[in-house]
Amino acid sequence: MFACIYVPNFPVAAALRTEPDLQARAMAILEGKPPLEKIIAVNKQAATLGIAAGMTKAQAELCPELALRPRSALQESAAHAALLDCAQSFSPCVEDTACDTVLLDLAGMESLLGSLPEISRAIFARATALGLDAHVAIASNPDAALLAARGFPGVTLIPAGREAEQLGSLPVEVLFGCRTLRDFRRVDGSSREGHPQNESNDSDLLETLDRWGIRNLRALAALPEVALSERLGQEGLRLQKLARGTASHTLVPVEEPLVFEEMVEPEYPIVLLEPLAFLLNRLLEQLCARLASRALATQELRLALELDPAFDFESDSLFNQQSKISNQKFVRTLRLPLPMLDAKVFLKLLQLDLNAHPPGAPIVKIHLAAEPARPRSAQGGLFLPPLPEPEKLELTLARIAGLVGEQKAGALELLDTHRPEGFRMQHFMSEVSRKTSRKNNVEPATSNLTEESQFAVTALRRFRPPLRVKVTLEDGQPVHLVCRKDDVQGRVLWKAGPWRFSGDWWEREAWSRDEWDIALQNNTLQNDATRNEAPIALYRLVHDLLGGGWFIEGTYD
């Protein structure tokens, strides 16, 4: 059996839920941009005063007893959430049909909650307690329950097999009356509420049925099927099935968003990282167990530490320099390259991160959240080259980052620019590269003694930062260099160039330089008596045309 909870005149009901004292007064809801606001919904008292939907605000204000309220999305959202809560307290399988309608599957609930009349009365009472003036109906299929809830006030119970008889007295408008009847056919999860095309079709069908003299569902149910389908098509047949109470659809239950969060409030503020690690370990184990129970992993951990409000933040300059906090909360986010589920690895990564970025104040509350993700699947191979384990690699990278700095260890990415040093560091990963190589059909070979090029490419070994030199020029060409690095100075024995490079002239960071390839005596070997001829060392000499300085950028090695 299925139950339907329907809240008629939903915008008014949502407003009355927050202002119950307006229950006895005439009330109307306005919507639109001023000064063109129009009334979209009225309660019974307002209707008796002659106020109707579509009137302008100016017209409505002529009635002094009328209370006007703007439409509030927040109020409607809260009312909808209350409706869902009410339904979910009676059944785990609830369909969120529309903002004012929910459907429940009552299979197996009778043994828990009592007979169907008791359940329907309990639902009604619960909805009333939540401030919702709802209609409740129970029938053997969801569509019949929906029509009964929309058509009959209060609580309705339709026994199985008597749907056509009970629904027969309802007007045909109940099939079209609200756009929600289109919504419960949602397939892609998106709402087609208020679709102009649908509303136009509905009004055409209503007009046609009215011309035929079909006023209620009983009359519609009695029409011959073939003739109806010839005139109104499949839509007509669908409406007839609804009128007969034989239509049914499978409920699409509401799925609650998965939230994996753990929190602990220690008895006294935590000052040291060691006891913090103990608590984090407990929270991580619980989170990982919950994720594992749903066959999930995580790719992001968020640690929020609430700091001691009694701590004097203003006077502690070290704290202000190091920590990023707002409102005495210290937040660190750990993003992993791959979904993982290892509490020990997470604890180690958090410890390394907190060592590098300490909170700077005593901790009074710890909140840890994990973003769920599908666990990764990997197929190993017997003949594939070794690759680092992702968990171990993450720990290693975190430790190395603690040694050399966060942006000083990782993979390289060349930028699309001719600017010198046009590259950036990115996070090093082992799994992605493997997938990329598979995509590009690059098969890793096991041994490759025969594969090599005839000539190796001459490499440049850079000095970072470049070495500043004093250059003696003759006819505009460098002939002698002086540098504080002992082995990079002397007479220029050979030179080639200059080659001019420039770029980004349209940016603030324009650059322009002349490059020379020069040869200097290799001073580290000058005392080598076994050598008959003095070998040379080759360098790249750069003249910064904008700044005016000379630099040795690197050595060809």
Added chain:
Amino acid sequence: MVSSGIAALDALTGGLPHGCLTEICGPASSGRTTVLLSALAAATRRGEFCALVDASDALDPHSAAAAGVELKRLLWVRCGENSPRKDNSPRRPRGTEKSEIRKDGCPISAAHFAAEVGISSQAVLNFDHKQKDPSNENNPCASEHRLEQVLRATDLLLESGGFGLIVLDLANLPLQSARRIPLTTWFRFRRAVEHTPTILVAIEQQPIAGSCSSLRLQLGSQNHSEETMDPTHTRLLTGLKISAEMIRSRLERKPARSVIFETRTAWAG
């Protein structure tokens, strides 16, 4: 044994050995970096992941790309002066901070460290509190700090495992500093890669690993300046001429011999 990426070197040595330490030594412009990038390119072409512990932050990304290195498979560890020095102990009241130098994770006093490396303790304390010019590799404290980073990073990478090739680039470090690496450290590195598919390569100015290395190559430059009357803008650096001599090989009993090969610059075609 696997290819180093250079046919002449492979013919000389048979390739780079798995599970062993290889030293490649030579002065400036002797082809060390070219051999290094060729080995990295060959390893990444084989589908392996590589790590480069760069003591002087000297890698040129464009040279690496030109050599054929798959940059996404290369972990580049850039050692230098801008490393964070974090105090892991609980927060102390201000005014009570003390200087301490950490060596291999164990805090030692500045005086003790200074005595070990042969410099004044005052220099160590000054270094500990002030930032030095990162390019001043002649500063002994700066070099020691870089060395510490290199050794600790190498330990971490060897412990992690899974890398086909790990390279320690010590070529730009002053020889005095590089020589301070104790032989026990080299022995530890060798034991860490033994019986694993990882190749460990050290690039240096002169051999410093003693008997721990299984293969030692000495590279030399065969480039000599030739004065010509051509205008400088018509000249082009087309490449280097490199000589490689196998000083030591514990793996195959080959007589020490040398080979000469040429390299080409990326613009020479």
